[in-house]
Amino acid sequence: MPNTLIDPRHASVSASITQAVLHAASRLGLPREELLDACGLHEAQLADPDARVSFASQEQLWQLLGSRLVAHPEPGLVLGANLSPGPFSVLGYLLQSSATLGEALTAGLRYQRLVGEGGELQLQEYADELRVLYRPLHPQLPATRTRVLALMAFWVQMMTPLLDDFRLLRADFAHPQPDELATYQAVFACPLRFSAADYALVLPLSLRDTALTQANPPLQSLLRQHAEALLARLPSEGLIARVVTLLGAQLAHGEPDRAELARTLHLSERTLQRRLAEEGSSYQQLLNDTRQQLAERHLASGQLPAAEIALLLGYSEPSVFFRAFRHWTGLTPGEYRAQHSRASA
Incomplete structure (x- = not known):
């Protein structure tokens, strides 16, 4: 299903997530300045974590990273393992301070545009499953596979310490099954399904009401106020x-x-x-x-x-x-x- 939320011509992402991607690339030995130059980005654009960068520029960055990390079977997974929650600014901290997983995911839906407009996050409840779906813009581009796998790996990395019993029932991927699956198993530790309808992480529905280990209601209230102010500054849908x-x-x-x-x-x-x-x-x-x-x-x-x-x-x-x-x-x-x-x- 095409993402009707976003006009691809005007889609943007936060400077904070762009910083996070560049930090991950630096940890993997890639030269930051060369990456910035190749994508037409400047340090001044990234100084304010609440500033915006065109999605086209960041998409070019993902494409470049995929071509530079050819030694890794899935560049997106290794990049995702090196992403840090801190640079994701207000939304990352808001998710971590939520009272329950369900509350965190609801906040993710509400404020997803603060991170970026490169796709649409959705939640589905079906039988005993809680499905976290991501529908990217430009699903056929090679850069999209790298980007979405990095995000999925990061989500698992961020959620695991927040829940005492975090586990996945399944991970779905829209692309065909690759030859090498060891990296997927190491990251997701669950059954894998390829050529699926959507990219998705499937969790037990019972985890929805589980309390998060870093819940902080007073902090979350302040972060929500800030998130609402930032959301109001974005072009309306x-x-x-x-x-x-x-x-x-x-x-x-x-x-x-x-x-x-x-x-x-x-x-x-x-x-x-x-x-x-x-x-x-x-x-x-x-x-x-x-x-x-x-x-x-x-x-x-x-x-x-x-x-x-x-x-x-x-x-x-x-x-x-x-x-x-x-x-x-x-x-x-x-x-x-x-x-x-x-x-x-």
């Missing part, structure tokens, strides 16, 4: 993007509720419909589009049965999903999956 984000979150719990979504946006249902119409869309159209894009992604990955996909999309009965999918594409879910498999082969 369009209403369509905000609705799509909320729909994705609601779908993980069943049929979306338009009234609840409108309340979350501090709008009446009538005002929500009017403003969506002004942006050339409607609630039902966005719901259908979101479901179709998610359905096609899941079917293309070949991992989940169609009946499970129906539940993930908030349908009470698989037959309702099957009819909707045929209306969208002219194909049944099985026919779409077979057609995609033939095209891939």
Whole structure:
């Protein structure tokens, strides 16, 4: 599913995460000044941790790092192991001071744009699983694989000391399975799934309410105030993007509720419909589009049965999903999956 939150032409990332990546590269013996010059960045741009850097510049940095670390089977994993939480500024400290893992992940969703606009973080609850998904911009670029693997490795590194019983049920990767898996196993220590619909870390749902070892409510309150101020300084998202984000979150719990979504946006249902119409869309159209894009992604990955996909999309009965999918594409879910498999082969 494309990331509708972000206009790629104007996407930016925080200077703090760029600093963190450069620090990791320096630990691996790569010359900082050469990397800055090659990416058109300057030290003055990075002096303020709350400043912004164009995502295109940082994407160029990831591409360069991947080409320089060819001795490592997966440059992203070795970079992620060398990232430090400190340079991630307010969001990193906010996550660590949260009372529970669920609270930390909710804060991550709320303030993800403070770190960067190179992708979209989502949470899904399904059966006894808590899925932390990341959907990157430009998923086909080689730099994206390096970047996303570094982020996933860093997340594991950051979460492990915060929970006495941290563990992963599974790690999902959108790229095909590589020849060498030892580095993956060392980082994630869990079953691995490749060619998946999304990049995701899958945790036991029971960990959601687990208290974090570094919980600090007074500090968290101050950090939230700072995070809200920083978020207000960023260019605002369009209403369509905000609705799509909320729909994705609601779908993980069943049929979306338009009234609840409108309340979350501090709008009446009538005002929500009017403003969506002004942006050339409607609630039902966005719901259908979101479901179709998610359905096609899941079917293309070949991992989940169609009946499970129906539940993930908030349908009470698989037959309702099957009819909707045929209306969208002219194909049944099985026919779409077979057609995609033939095209891939």
